[in-house]
Amino acid sequence: MMKKLITFLFAGFLAASACAQETPDVLIQQVTEDVLDIIRKDKDIQSGNTQKVIDLVDKKVLPHFNFQRMTALAVGKDWKKATPPQQQQLTQEFKTLLVRTYSNALTGYKNQKVVYKPFKMNAGETDVLVRTEVLQPGSKPVQLDYSLEKIEAAWKVYDVTIAGISLVTNYRDQFGQEVRNGGIDGLIATLVNKNKSLESNLAKAEKK
């Protein structure tokens, strides 16, 4: 019994350390290929089933994202003015907004291929950029880069840059504007309303 338990624990430890040693570029590649594989086989997603693609992203992609950090970056210097519950609420709403809007982009998938740029990392680095490129027939390749940081043993994405446009910092001026107009609570209210209106659009689209 004891022996079995130790073997079990040991196996668990091995698996955990294998996980920890996973480099960020390998992580990005695995998740990307995993998700593309599912989309390639799923006719519902290809024909624009938003809820299904959101579920997929929720399960496969989000565990590798650090939304707290993303939100802090998007809010910028006002972040420190927010209380912990406000920060939590901002993070939740911003996450909902990003997932909803950019998951939709995946339903437009048509035979794109992702190329992984050579990656090297110095020992002990905890903040890296993984560069990829999306190739699509008949148009220019699109640069798609991920910023990751190491938190404890795991690498987490905190920014995604498409063709040089950071999805996170692109919100900074808009968020700043909302905070100037209505404070942190004003920004939260705007995000809540935005998500609600997207939700009702989605519901309408499903009914059709």
Place this chain on the structure above:
Amino acid sequence: MTGMLGALKSGACRGLLAGGFLALALSGPVMAEGNPRDPYEGFNRAMFSANEVVDQYAAKPVAQVYDKLTPLPVKAGVGNFFGNVGDLWIGVNSALQGKFSDAGVDIGRLLINSTIGIFGLFDVASELGLEKHEEDFGQSMAVWGAGDGGYLFWPIIGPRTARDTAGWFVDSYADPVWRVRPIPVRNSLVALRFVDIRASLLPADKVVEEAALDKYAYIRDAYLQRRRNQIYDGRPPRLDD
């Protein structure tokens, strides 16, 4: 949405632009809330709203019809054709920025695609590993050290900084498509290129509509980030948080 990614080179409206300059000169810098990156925000927002109307009722519907009716190989051919025409000027700008091996690639692309690629309809050079670059005169001026001069939003051609507006005039002057004669053929080519570019931006429309809290600011900031990325050839130095 027209010209969101700053790729528009149409210039269907130089007169309108000149009018815009006049209005700008009259209105002067609007230093209201004081976004230092957007000194002409009042003017820009007015132009943006006007452009949204033009886009909604003219540019976008036409692009949608084109997108729907044109088979993919034809669309690819159209995109490749104008891409090939642009490679000469891209090569000149690579050279102006001191990137002579890039310039060699650009000219190599032009030679290969114009011949083996049948007048540029097929991008054979990319298949052979000669990567396409994105260069224009605005980027060359930036590399020489010119500041961006403030952000502007123009009808039809969309977002441009002051520097890149000047660059756009030089680009248009050097653009072979504008020199095609007779005039009706030239106009058709210019219009086709405009529609092709607008159609290529259609998938981005929905994302922007959904993602933006303020569409004007979203497009402005995306444009400025994208330009910075182009000027540094895809590897801009990191900004501090």
